[in-house]
Amino acid sequence: MKLQSRNVALTPSHPVFIPVTWLNTVLGLMLLPVTWISTRTFFALVSHSASSESVWRSAPTVLFCWGLAVWLAAFWAGLRPRYLYVLGHELTHALFVFMCGGRIYEFRVTPAGGHVVTDKNNLLISLSPYFVPFWSLVAVTVYGLSGFFVDLGAVNHLRLGDWRFSFGSDAILCFFLGYTWGLHLSFTVWMVARDQPDLQQNGTFFSLVFIYTVNLALILTVFLIASPDATFGHFTDIWLAELQSLVGLGRSLF
Numbered sequence: 001m002k003l004q005s006r007n008v009a010l011t012p013s014h015p016v017f018i019p020v021t022w023l024n025t026v027l028g029l030m031l032l033p034v035t036w037i038s039t040r041t042f043f044a045l046v047s048h049s050a051s052s053e054s055v056w057r058s059a060p061t062v063l064f065c066w067g068l069a070v071w072l073a074a075f076w077a078g079l080r081p082r083y084l085y086v087l088g089h090e091l092t093h094a095l096f097v098f099m100c101g102g103r104i105y106e107f108r109v110t111p112a113g114g115h116v117v118t119d120k121n122n123l124l125i126s127l128s129p130y131f132v133p134f135w136s137l138v139a140v141t142v143y144g145l146s147g148f149f150v151d152l153g154a155v156n157h158l159r160l161g162d163w164r165f166s167f168g169s170d171a172i173l174c175f176f177l178g179y180t181w182g183l184h185l186s187f188t189v190w191m192v193a194r195d196q197p198d199l200q201q202n203g204t205f206f207s208l209v210f211i212y213t214v215n216l217a218l219i220l221t222v223f224l225i226a227s228p229d230a231t232f233g234h235f236t237d238i239w240l241a242e243l244q245s246l247v248g249l250g251r252s253l254f
Helices: 020-050 053-057 059-076 082-099 123-130 134-146 169-192 204-226 232-253
Strands: 002-006 015-019 104-110 113-118 155-160 163-168
Touching: 020 204, 020 232, 059 169, 082 104, 082 113, 082 123, 082 134, 082 169, 123 169, 123 204, 134 169, 169 204, 204 232
Parallel strands: none
Antiparallel strands: 002 015, 104 113, 155 163
């Protein structure tokens, strides 16, 4: 796919073709400072919240970390449900095809891989499986629908030796969010290290920067919602301070 532009002053009758991947590489380079600043801001927020034990000792956070730890242990032990990941990957492609007004003519899923044949493709369709935690969305949907059948406000009690804590149904959801988000992130890292046609369509460099940036934005959003010690105002202050620091560094170098 190529982007056509016309240089009226020099060659008014001859179109100039610029590969989209070239433009995407420039966009990726322009996006790098934003990604760098946002990454530093995230770690600054985590460091600030670490000084307060309230968020890290809450049942939802503990269970989220347990779910993440269970998944990571299984992943590194070789228990990798490839079919489940591929199914979620291709369903995400299909979901964004429908959202963009396209049609699907073939849908194939196997443990070794899969594909979707469609009449439409764009940046969101090709890269959506790498930043949309599909099975986390499924967990949230199942949780919401289960409210029609069970009392989600019920409080449960758990005792592990001398450690006791109470948790509601939302904490159970957090366990599965940790598990499924771990599935999403680990398989994403695992897959992008391989030769993926999805990444090549928009330029591998730009695709990697874009995927990292969007995943970071999602994690930052969840962290700001979950942590009482990290507010959007605090995030903005740190982000602007990091921007000022980066601009100062650039001026000193040039």
